[in-house]
Amino acid sequence: MAQSNDLIIRIGGEGGEGVISSGDMIAQAAARSGLEVLTFKTFPAEIRGGYAMYQTRFSHEPILSEGTGFDVACCFNQEALDMNRKALRQGNVLIYDFPGGDIAGEQNIPGIHCYPVPMTKISKEELATPRSKNMVALGAIAELFSISMTSLKETVQEKFGKKGAEVVEVNYKALDAGAQHVRTNIKKADPYQMDPGTPKQDVIIISGNEAVGLGALLAGVRFFSAYPITPATEVAIFLARHLPKFGGNLVQAEDEIASLANVIGASYGGVKAMTSTSGPGLSLMQELIGMASMMEVPVVICDVQRGGPSTGLPTKHEQSDLFLAAHGCHGDASKVVVSPEGVEDCVYLTVEAFNIAERYQLPVLILSDGSLGFRTSSMRKPDPKKIRVENRATVSGNGEGFERYALTASGVSPMAIPGTPGCAYISTGLEHAPSSAPRYSAENHTAMLDKRFGKLKDLEDYFPATEVDHQEGAQLGVIAWGSTIGTLREAVKIARAEGAKVSALYPKLVWPLPVKALNAFGAKYKKVLVPEINKQGQLAKLIQGETEIRPISYTIYGGLPFSPRQIADKIKEVLK
Amino acid sequence: MTTATEPLKAKDFKSTVPPTWCPGCGDYGVLNATLKAFADIKLDINNTVLVSGIGCSSRFPYFVKTYGMHTAHGRVLPVAAGVKLARPDLRVVAFGGDGDGFSIGGGHVPHVVRKNTDLTYILMDNSIYGLTKGQASPTSQTGMVTVTTPYGLPDNPVNPLAYCLTYGATFVAQAYSSKPKIVEDLVKQALNHKGFAFVNIISPCPTFNKINTFDFYKDMIEEIPADHDPTNLQAALAIALRAKQGKVPVGLLYKVEQPTLLDRLGEIRKKAKASPDYDINVIIDDYRP
Numbered sequence: 051m052a053q054s055n056d057l058i059i060r061i062g063g064e065g066g067e068g069v070i071s072s073g074d075m076i077a078q079a080a081a082r083s084g085l086e087v088l089t090f091k092t093f094p095a096e097i098r099g100g101y102a103m104y105q106t107r108f109s110h111e112p113i114l115s116e117g118t119g120f121d122v123a124c125c126f127n128q129e130a131l132d133m134n135r136k137a138l139r140q141g142n143v144l145i146y147d148f149p150g151g152d153i154a155g156e157q158n159i160p161g162i163h164c165y166p167v168p169m170t171k172i173s174k175e176e177l178a179t180p181r182s183k184n185m186v187a188l189g190a191i192a193e194l195f196s197i198s199m200t201s202l203k204e205t206v207q208e209k210f211g212k213k214g215a216e217v218v219e220v221n222y223k224a225l226d227a228g229a230q231h232v233r234t235n236i237k238k239a240d241p242y243q244m245d246p247g248t249p250k251q252d253v254i255i256i257s258g259n260e261a262v263g264l265g266a267l268l269a270g271v272r273f274f275s276a277y278p279i280t281p282a283t284e285v286a287i288f289l290a291r292h293l294p295k296f297g298g299n300l301v302q303a304e305d306e307i308a309s310l311a312n313v314i315g316a317s318y319g320g321v322k323a324m325t326s327t328s329g330p331g332l333s334l335m336q337e338l339i340g341m342a343s344m345m346e347v348p349v350v351i352c353d354v355q356r357g358g359p360s361t362g363l364p365t366k367h368e369q370s371d372l373f374l375a376a377h378g379c380h381g382d383a384s385k386v387v388v389s390p391e392g393v394e395d396c397v398y399l400t401v402e403a404f405n406i407a408e409r410y411q412l413p414v415l416i417l418s419d420g421s422l423g424f425r426t427s428s429m430r431k432p433d434p435k436k437i438r439v440e441n442r443a444t445v446s447g448n449g450e451g452f453e454r455y456a457l458t459a460s461g462v463s464p465m466a467i468p469g470t471p472g473c474a475y476i477s478t479g480l481e482h483a484p485s486s487a488p489r490y491s492a493e494n495h496t497a498m499l500d501k502r503f504g505k506l507k508d509l510e511d512y513f514p515a516t517e518v519d520h521q522e523g524a525q526l527g528v529i530a531w532g533s534t535i536g537t538l539r540e541a542v543k544i545a546r547a548e549g550a551k552v553s554a555l556y557p558k559l560v561w562p563l564p565v566k567a568l569n570a571f572g573a574k575y576k577k578v579l580v581p582e583i584n585k586q587g588q589l590a591k592l593i594q595g596e597t598e599i600r601p602i603s604y605t606i607y608g609g610l611p612f613s614p615r616q617i618a619d620k621i622k623e624v625l626k
Numbered sequence: 627m628t629t630a631t632e633p634l635k636a637k638d639f640k641s642t643v644p645p646t647w648c649p650g651c652g653d654y655g656v657l658n659a660t661l662k663a664f665a666d667i668k669l670d671i672n673n674t675v676l677v678s679g680i681g682c683s684s685r686f687p688y689f690v691k692t693y694g695m696h697t698a699h700g701r702v703l704p705v706a707a708g709v710k711l712a713r714p715d716l717r718v719v720a721f722g723g724d725g726d727g728f729s730i731g732g733g734h735v736p737h738v739v740r741k742n743t744d745l746t747y748i749l750m751d752n753s754i755y756g757l758t759k760g761q762a763s764p765t766s767q768t769g770m771v772t773v774t775t776p777y778g779l780p781d782n783p784v785n786p787l788a789y790c791l792t793y794g795a796t797f798v799a800q801a802y803s804s805k806p807k808i809v810e811d812l813v814k815q816a817l818n819h820k821g822f823a824f825v826n827i828i829s830p831c832p833t834f835n836k837i838n839t840f841d842f843y844k845d846m847i848e849e850i851p852a853d854h855d856p857t858n859l860q861a862a863l864a865i866a867l868r869a870k871q872g873k874v875p876v877g878l879l880y881k882v883e884q885p886t887l888l889d890r891l892g893e894i895r896k897k898a899k900a901s902p903d904y905d906i907n908v909i910i911d912d913y914r915p
Contacts, residue, residue, distance in 0.1 A: 081915035205915075254913035264913075267906055273712040292909055294898035299711045299891045304737040308704035311697070315677070315708025318695055323712060341698050428915070434906050468693040468709075468716050471672045476687050478696040487643065487688075 054242050057108045058117050059191060061184075062134055063126025065094050065102040068184030073104025074426070076188055076197060079205045080108050081255040081428045083198035084247025088113040088393075088427045092610070093365055101129050108197075108244050113427065114392070114536040118615035121242055122195065124187055126169065127152040138162050143240045145190060147183075150174070163240040165194070165232075172227050182224035189228025194238060198246040199229065252431045258396045258422040259326075261429075262352050263288030265400025266324050268437045271350075272298040273323040275312035277305055277331060280364045281420035282354035285326035306331035310338040310351065317347045318477055320444070320467035322404060326352040329362065329371050332378070332415075339413050340379035341479045343502065346455065346463070348407035348442055352400070352416040354423040355532075357609050366609030367421040369532050370584035375415045376561035376592060384502045386410065386509065387561035389417040391535035393427040399515075399558060405440040406513060410505050411462060417560065419583075421611050422533040448472045453484040457497060461505025506562060515558035516567040520574070521546065524553040526625055527575035529568070529601070531560050531589050534582055534612060541617035552621050560589065563596045572599035579604055579624050581617050634668055636661035643688045652803035652829030652840075653683050653750050659809035660748065661690070666814050674717045677706035679726035682757050683750035683829070686721040700731030703738045706745050707887075714744070714888050719817070724751040728764040728784050739793040741887040742821040748813060749824070750803070751786065752831035753838045760834030770837060786826045787866035791859065791880060797823035798862065798880040802847050803830070804840060808876055815878065821886040828874055843874060850877030857882050 059076070063069040070091060077087045088107045094100030107117050123138065124145040125131040131146055131153055138144060140161040146153050150171030157164040167190045173183040185206075192199050203222060210217045232238075256264065262285050266274070274293055276286040286300070293300045303309035309325045316323035327335065332353045342349045355371045357363025375387045386406050390399040400416060407414040443464040445452060454475040456463045463484075466473030475486040481498060483489035510516075519542060530538040535556045542554050555571045557564055572578055580590040580601045587603030594601060604620050606612060639661045647653050674692040678684035680699035687694030693716075697705045706720040727735065727749050738745065754772070755761040761774045765786065769778040790798050797819040799812040809827060816823035828847075830840050850865055854877070862880035 078915050251914075253915065254910060255915045256913045260913070264909070267909070273708070275708065291898075294891075294895045294900055295904045295909075296906075297895060297900045297902055297904075299895075301707075301711060301887075301891075303704065304734060307701065308707075308734055308737070311701045311704030312708035312711065314697075315695070315705040315710075316712030317708075318705075319675070319709045319713035319716065321712035323708070337698055338701065341701075345695075431910055431914070434910075466693075468675050468713065469673050474671060474691060474693045476694040476696055479698055480696060 054244055055110055056117070057122070057195065057242055057244050058105060058120040059108070059122040059124065059195070060103060060105040060120040060134065061124045061126070061187070062101065062103045062130030064129065065100045067126055068181070069102040069104050069126065072184035072188050073106055075202065075205050075209065076191065077106045077426055078255060079201040080106070080197055080246070081253065082204060082249065083201040084249045085109065085244065086111060086113050086428050087255065088116065089425055090116040090421060091424050101133055110245070110247060114540045115614055116421070116611055118613035122191070124191060125153065126183065126187065128154060135159070141241060143194070143242065145187070145194070165236050167228065167231055169228070172231060173224060176227060177220070177223055179220050179224065182220055185221050185224035186228040189225035190232045192225070193229035193232040194236070195242050196244050196246060199225065201246070253428050254431050255426055255428045256393060257284060257424060257426045258393045258418055259284035259354065259424070260288045261393045261396035262326065262400050262416065262418060263292065264432070265397040266350070266404070267292060267296065268397065268432065268434055269401045269404035270322050270439055271324050271404070272296065272321045273313065273316035274298070274300040274325065275303045275309040276325050276327065277303050277309050279328045279331050281356055281423045282326045282328045282352065284423065285352055285354070306334040307338065310335045310349070313349050314338060314342050314345070314347050317349050318345070318468070322408070324350040324352065326354065328354050328356050329358045329374070332371060332374060336378045339385060340381055340383040342413045343379070343383040343385050344479050345477045346411040346502065347477070348411050349413045350400070350403045350407050350416065351413060352418060355417060355419040363609050365420060367419055367611050368584060368607065368609065369417070369419055369534065369582050370588065371417060372560060372584070372588040372592070373586070375417055382499055382503070384506060385413045385415065385561070386506070386559070387415045387417060388558055389532040389560045390422065390558065391533060391556065392422070393425060394429040395558070396422065397432055401437055401439065402513060402515070405438070406509070408440050408442040409462070409512065410509070411442060411465065417532055419533055445470060445473055454486040455482060455484045455498070455501070457484055457501055461501045461507070509562065510559065510564045510566055513559055516564045517556040518571060519554045519556070521551055521553050524551040525576045526551070526579060526621065527553045527555060527571055527577070528579045528581065528621060529555045529557065529571070529589070529593070530581055531557060537612045537614050538581065538617055540614035541621060544614055544618040545621040548618070548622065550622055550625055552625070561592070563592055565597055568593060568597045568599060572597060577602060577624060579620065581605070581612060581620065583607060583611065634665040636665050639664045639669065639671065639691050641689055641691045645689050646685050647682060648833045650832040651682070652752060652831065655803035655806055656748070656750050656809060656827050656829055657686065657689055659806040660813050662810045663813040663817060666810070667817055669717065673715065674719070675709050676719050676721060677709065678702050678721040679731060680757070681723035681726045683721060683723040684726055700726055700734070702726060703731060703734040703745070703747065707738055707743045710744050711888070711891065718745055720745055720747045722749055724749065724753060724765040724786070725755050725763045728786055728789070732764065735789065736793040739790055739795045739822055742794070742796055742884055743887045744821060746816045746819070746823045747825070748816070749786065749826050750829040751826055752829050752835055754831050754835035756831045756834050767837065785866060785869050787879060788863060790824045791863050791866055795824050795880065796821040796882050796884050799825045799878045800874070800876055801825060801827045802843065802874065802876050803827055805847070805876065812878060819881065821884060846872055846874045847876055848873050850875050850879065856880055
């Protein structure tokens, strides 16, 4: 049988019946055996009930996105089957709980390999452990597609070892029973088979939200305050465990206003500080983002975007906070917005966010999103020795003539950290003179606004994270931001393989826009396409306003990411 | 500046910025008495941060020589908490008014209180919004006529003392700006308290509050009896509720020692085996599949 190099397995069922945990385990096990993995999950905002889905993509090469559709669907119940039946394509595999489960009858779908696995029945009757249904399914999946059973069992041992040998044994038995059922009853006719690979030493598997936390630690964060909010809470969960080990303090604030207030106070005190939130929290933070900008206090805010406005779609995917991040706050507030494309970026871009905040003394927002935050992905182990960390300019002298907001050539004024003798000053949200004393004169307000915006004049050179993928003869350039970048990279590959000539730009800096890079890119192509996941075409509109480019906006807003196929088709349509 | 041998004076802590308050404002009394308290405890100018919100009284930090932050309306406590939690070595004192503390910022008070956050909070209560020229505040009396309440204020006032006591404050006192000795003494005690210390100072606004004037308070101020046991919460609450009888109790209502937020965060770091040399590779390796 031919080996696959790209396999997507989707597990669907009711929230609470182990869909998410079984997905986690199969991803862990595959990464352990040496495969690259990238996961994608959707689940209802409710804790129990409703449809939950966990999809894992396996490959021997680095994976760029969730992919297009899936190859294998494993359905725990009728609802999952109904949800996924239409998405099945020729040659796909359907594994379903039958007989004895919730699914009504035997499935015979033309062109689809349908494998009934009586997960409920085996777990209930054969094993007398009804809750091990998901492990029976995992055993069957492992057997069918050569996912390493050894790795799976090691993962089980790691996950359940603390609960005792008995729990581990129950899960082993369920895995074996699922595999045994396949060996005895199923005649494999599908083409999917993964070579488990060889274990790699330099790989970690981590979620996007955890990766942001790791990046913060690598940057030297020592204070963190946040309020729980889906889908950002895991950033706080990660740091709650780890930050105290470095002597840092983490607190759960009473709301997002307080969390950013805490962070501003901490950073004024000279300590690298951060908060994380999602759209509703970012809305609440606006006034204080402006204050941090006015006071020139470095702060980092990670916004893991979700569907909005209002409570919106708390567990669904959207990239719709760009306007708020770029243009929020009353008044003219200078700030920087960066957006990571994948899990690895979540680590390194968070470090960069701190570097930018420290260098320019202002708020830096990291726009992640729900599918990226929840995604677990394998990535190369970061080497802390190779991380470049920048610290703010400070004064150490006796304060002779110290002016906190001195007008300098760069626009950046060295800070006095409390404790520095003779440099005491009052940081204020009022417009202020170089000395920091309130001053409202026309000349002063003009000079200070010019200072606060002018200090960013070399940002694009300092942070040139705008990659160009140019193809000779291309008439079309495509620009995406955030996690859509990974999807676009794959779409470009597909479109080129299908004969399209297309180039792409991948900006990680999304505000202020990297205008030089954008204009240089835009000048090369007749048309520029901007796919993004929001209603208004937010990046397209910013580009329209700030550059020479007149982009074609391509938006979807259904709570799901693009598939590479979707963008590839759009590329071909625009080129027609 | 005085030499080390001379006792420090209020003026040693006074900045060159002249107060922006109206003539006759109660806040002058608070400032002078507080500067004296700073002198009494030999406050370290370079290692002190005064944090305020927005309002007349929130201009306070400008008039003192220390580090300071003049923040956003209602956010004095969480900003001050951030400074203190990141820099436990600093002394952090929060200042503000009744609107800043108990209206727009009222949602923060229960939390800094219940956490016993290591802060001193000095509130100047004039029962009016002065900076916006005379609107009802959260401590204004029911029925008060102001520009925004021309038919009389329909709301009942909050009781700042009872508010803090019921959420578990470990230090609650009230003073009156026209009794500077009491202000100085209570502020000093608050500065020396370990944990969250709240001093509510009645500080009349002669410009915009024509009801709660110095005259108005003359017969209402009552010093807390010397035999009051400040560790007795019930007794403290009873004193706080004297407001219902039209009385303004002045003195120390309540003071107990309890673990502070910094104590508890210290315990967390101990449990986490904190070390400045902690190797991040240990965490990274934990994510190997």
